[in-house]
Amino acid sequence: MPLGAYSYSQSYLSNVSSVGRYCSMGSKICSMGAVHPTDWVSSNPIFYNRGRYNRFIGEAPPFKRRFREKYGPITIGNDVWIGDQVVLKGGITIGDGAVIGFGAVVTKDVPPYAIVAGVPAKIIRYRFSEDIRTAMQASRWWRYDAHDIAALSHDDPALFLTEYEKAAPKLSERPEDFKTYQDYLGDAE
Numbered sequence: 001m002p003l004g005a006y007s008y009s010q011s012y013l014s015n016v017s018s019v020g021r022y023c024s025m026g027s028k029i030c031s032m033g034a035v036h037p038t039d040w041v042s043s044n045p046i047f048y049n050r051g052r053y054n055r056f057i058g059e060a061p062p063f064k065r066r067f068r069e070k071y072g073p074i075t076i077g078n079d080v081w082i083g084d085q086v087v088l089k090g091g092i093t094i095g096d097g098a099v100i101g102f103g104a105v106v107t108k109d110v111p112p113y114a115i116v117a118g119v120p121a122k123i124i125r126y127r128f129s130e131d132i133r134t135a136m137q138a139s140r141w142w143r144y145d146a147h148d149i150a151a152l153s154h155d156d157p158a159l160f161l162t163e164y165e166k167a168a169p170k171l172s173e174r175p176e177d178f179k180t181y182q183d184y185l186g187d188a189e
Helices: 050-056 130-139 157-170 181-188
Strands: 016-019 074-076 114-117 122-126
Touching (some): 130 157
Parallel strands (some): 016 074
Antiparallel strands (some): 114 122
């Protein structure tokens, strides 16, 4: 699971294509397993998975129709907070600045700066007004090192954006550097 700069996770997810910068991910987060056909006579993979058929019965006959058993990878934007015990459906994108509440089951894309919760997860509200959300997305502040932007007013989004606009010309972007979970374990030694 590739993690962007300053991101951390207390969970390991195998079906994630990328996690942006400044993300916080809780414990016991998991991605949904295999897909099963709900419109077929049976949802059991023995009727479309040759390996499973061979293991239990013997040489599989040619199946009339193939079924895609796997979800696509999950993409997690920048500055995302995912609470404990969240379930994520494969193939979704979680937008920058989104917050996912404890125990949510996320089956659809989450827009930037949305707060979602529930089963299935629904938008509860947005973190900021539309103009602040738009300005945050346009600023792409997460490209910079925490040291360079730490002195800005993080407790006041509108003031942060004003200060950031003045500071940005003097800042240099930090290159995209993703680390895997194993890389972080190596850092701890």
